[in-house]
Amino acid sequence: MEDSKVAVVTGAATGIGAACARALGAHGFMVGIHYRKSEQAARELLAELGQGFLLQVNLTKSGDIDAMVEEIKTAAGRLDVLVHNAGFSVNMDINSMRLEQFDAQRPLARGVWYLMKRVLRQFMLRRNQGRIISISSVVGHTGNGGQIPYTMEKAALDAFTKSLSKEFAGREILVNAVAPGFIATEMTAGLPEEVQERLLANIPLKRMGKPEEVAEVVAFLASGATYITGSVLHVNGGLYGG
Numbered sequence: 001m002e003d004s005k006v007a008v009v010t011g012a013a014t015g016i017g018a019a020c021a022r023a024l025g026a027h028g029f030m031v032g033i034h035y036r037k038s039e040q041a042a043r044e045l046l047a048e049l050g051q052g053f054l055l056q057v058n059l060t061k062s063g064d065i066d067a068m069v070e071e072i073k074t075a076a077g078r079l080d081v082l083v084h085n086a087g088f089s090v091n092m093d094i095n096s097m098r099l100e101q102f103d104a105q106r107p108l109a110r111g112v113w114y115l116m117k118r119v120l121r122q123f124m125l126r127r128n129q130g131r132i133i134s135i136s137s138v139v140g141h142t143g144n145g146g147q148i149p150y151t152m153e154k155a156a157l158d159a160f161t162k163s164l165s166k167e168f169a170g171r172e173i174l175v176n177a178v179a180p181g182f183i184a185t186e187m188t189a190g191l192p193e194e195v196q197e198r199l200l201a202n203i204p205l206k207r208m209g210k211p212e213e214v215a216e217v218v219a220f221l222a223s224g225a226t227y228i229t230g231s232v233l234h235v236n237g238g239l240y241g242g
């Protein structure tokens with residue numbers, strides 16, 4: 001156990017994050033399961049994986065993130081891979097959205113910047129190695145009506161990934177993003193049927209993706225992929241090629 005590589009997945013209790021935690025567990029990582037509200041699902045996932053640890057943190061609060069870094073230190077003593085997957089979307093067109101609703105999207109981006117800063121300093125820079133993988137989105141590239149703040153955040157996450165990778169030239173710290181298309185999770189289950197049909201019509205593979213199909217690309221970036229950094233890997237059934 002002491003020699004296990006350690007990965008933390010944010011938003012790991014549900015959807016794509018849970019699939020990433022399972023895939024990394026299958027690749028031999030000890031997984032830190034981060035959650036905010038989904039405690040029961042997080043506990044069930046930990047029991048299923050058989051090893052790992054839980055981290056309950058609101059990523060919009062810098063004090064919580066400081067505590068999270070300390071908890072990783074105590075539980076595992078190291079961190080090899082951070083998968084930043086947590087996210088949410090405020091869906092509303094520009095006419096209907098109020099300034100406060102626009103602002104709701106922002107604190108998560110700030111929290112993610114702080115989480116990466118802390119994790120790099122505490123774990124990765126000391127060993128000159130590590131992997132950071134962010135889950136962005138196809139809509140950060142294509143745009144999507146009714147999701148302006150979300151598409152801005154996801155486009156920024158890809159730019160952040162590219163810039164961060166450049167700050168570590170000469171070190172084995174690899175920073176990449178995976179940009180899913182439309183994946184069958186709680187986030188997309190609520191879309192009206194006509195919206196789902198319109199989306200499917202534009203996907204060459206004619207189906208939504210599965211969380212596991214995103215997770216296998218994350219596991220590849222976490223455990224192999226030694227010559228990939230500053231990249232955005234698209235996983236979208238052909239919807240968009242990058």
Ligand SMILES: NC(=O)c1ccc[n+]([C@@H]2O[C@H](COP(=O)([O-])OP(=O)(O)OC[C@H]3O[C@@H](n4cnc5c(N)ncnc54)[C@H](OP(=O)(O)O)[C@@H]3O)[C@@H](O)[C@H]2O)c1
Binds near residue numbers: 088136182183
């Ligand atoms: N599904 C898709 O089609 C799709 C497509 C492209 C990109 N994505 C991205 O993939 C990621 C996972 O989405 P999903 O589809 O799996 O949806 P999901 O099941 O709703 O997962 C989102 C996760 O983010 C966590 N989270 C949200 N706000 C948080 C906060 N302030 N602090 C800490 N955790 C927070 C949630 O944790 P709790 O439940 O514990 O609160 C939840 O586990 C997101 O970044 C999403 O934008 C999804």
